[in-house]
Amino acid sequence: MQELEKLKSELKQVNLEAAKIRDLPVEERAEFGKKINAKRQKILSDIQEVERHLADAAVDAIDVTAWCGINEGLPEFYSCEAGSEHPLTAEIRRVAGIYRDLGFDVMESKQLDDEFHMFDSLNFAKEHPARDGYDTFRTEEGFIPPAHTSTMQHRVLKMYKPKLDEGKAIAVVVPGRVYRNEDVDATHEHTFYQCEGVYVSKDCTMGNMLAILREFFEKYYEQKLEIRTQPGYFPFTEPSLEFLIEKPKSLGGKKGDYLEMLGCGMIHPNVLKMAGINPEEYHGFAWGGGIDRLVMLRYGLMDVRYFESGNLKFLREFCK
Ligand code: DAH
Numbered sequence: 001m002q003e004l005e006k007l008k009s010e011l012k013q014v015n016l017e018a019a020k021i022r023d024l025p026v027e028e029r030a031e032f033g034k035k036i037n038a039k040r041q042k043i044l045s046d047i048q049e050v051e052r053h054l055a056d057a058a059v060d061a062i063d064v065t066a067w068c069g070i071n072e073g074l075p076e077f078y079s080c081e082a083g084s085e086h087p088l089t090a091e092i093r094r095v096a097g098i099y100r101d102l103g104f105d106v107m108e109s110k111q112l113d114d115e116f117h118m119f120d121s122l123n124f125a126k127e128h129p130a131r132d133g134y135d136t137f138r139t140e141e142g143f144i145p146p147a148h149t150s151t152m153q154h155r156v157l158k159m160y161k162p163k164l165d166e167g168k169a170i171a172v173v174v175p176g177r178v179y180r181n182e183d184v185d186a187t188h189e190h191t192f193y194q195c196e197g198v199y200v201s202k203d204c205t206m207g208n209m210l211a212i213l214r215e216f217f218e219k220y221y222e223q224k225l226e227i228r229t230q231p232g233y234f235p236f237t238e239p240s241l242e243f244l245i246e247k248p249k250s251l252g253g254k255k256g257d258y259l260e261m262l263g264c265g266m267i268h269p270n271v272l273k274m275a276g277i278n279p280e281e282y283h284g285f286a287w288g289g290g291i292d293r294l295v296m297l298r299y300g301l302m303d304v305r306y307f308e309s310g311n312l313k314f315l316r317e318f319c320k
Contacts, residue, residue: 109176262289
C-alpha cells in the first residue's frame with residue numbers, strides 16, 4: 001500500500017514537472033517531453049503492477065481450503081460431522097406414525113393462512129373476544145401465520161367429504177408449525193408445533209374420542225396412563241373438553257399429578273355445515289395439542305426455547 005502511495009506521489013511530481021515545458025525554449029521542448037513521458041509511462045506501469053499484486057493478495061486472503069470450524073471438539077480427521085434429524089422432526093414422525101397405525105391419514109398444515117380458515121370457518125363469531133385469545137401475527141396484506149392447526153379443519157372436512165358419501169369415516173391428523181405473538185419464556189415459544197385430529201362418521205361418540213386419545217398417549221409414552229377430562233371452551237366444538245394425563249411415574253410424576261395435554265370436543269354443527277356436511281346425519285370429534293410439550297415431558301426438557309435455538313450441544317444429545 002505504501003509503495004502505491006509513493007508511486008502516486010511520484011506521478012504527481014512528474015506531472016508538475018511536465019507543466020514546466022511551457023517555460024522552455026521551443027527547440028528543447030521535444031527532448032524534454034520525450035524524457036518526461038518515458039518517466040510517466042514507467043511510473044504508470046509500476047502502479048498497475050502494484051495494483052495487480054494487491055488484488056491477488058486480497059483473493060489469497062480467502063483460504064478456501066481452511067477448516068470451516070464446524071468440527072470443533074471432534075478429532076481432526078473428521079472432514080464433516082454427519083447431520084441428523086432435528087428432534088422435533090423425529091418426534092413428529094413418531095406422532096404421525098402412531099396415528100397412522102390407528103387408521104388415520106396424515107396431512108400437512110399451511111405456514112400462512114387467512115382470516116376465514118383461522119376464525120370464520122371455525123365458528124368464531126365476528127368481533128368475538130375469543131379471536132383476540134389467539135395472539136395472532138399478521139402480514140401487512142392481512143394473512144395470518146396459523147396460531148393453531150385447527151385452521152386445517154375446514155380443508156380436511158371438504159377434501160374428505162367424499163369418503164362419507166362412500167359410507168366410510170373421515171379420520172385425519174394434521175401436524176404442523178404454529179405461531180403466536182407471545183412473550184417467550186421457558187414454557188412459551190412464538191413458534192411451536194401442534195397436531196390436530198379430525199374424525200367424522202355417522203355414529204361416532206365422545207367415548208370413541210377418549211379411547212383414541214388414551215391409546216395415542218399410552219403408545220407415545222409406552223406405558224399405561226390415567227386420563228381425565230375437564231370442561232373447556234372452544235367455539236368450534238360443543239361440548240368442549242380439556243384432556244389431561246396423569247404424569248407418567250417413570251418421568252417423575254406423583255399420584256394425582258395431572259397435565260393438560262390438549263383441547264378437544266364434538267365438532268360444532270356449524271363447522272360441519274360450513275364444509276357441506278349435514279350435522280343431522282353425521283357427527284365428528286376433533287382435538288389439537290402441542291407437540292413440543294409432549295416431547296419435553298418425554299425427555300424431561302425444562303425449556304421449550306431449545307427447540308428453535310439451533311444449539312448444537314442440545315441437538316447432539318438427540319443424534320442417533
Ligand atoms: N386449536 C385449539 C388451541 O390451539 C385446540 C383445540 C381445541 C383443537 C379443541 C381442536 C378442538 O380440534 O376440537 O387452543
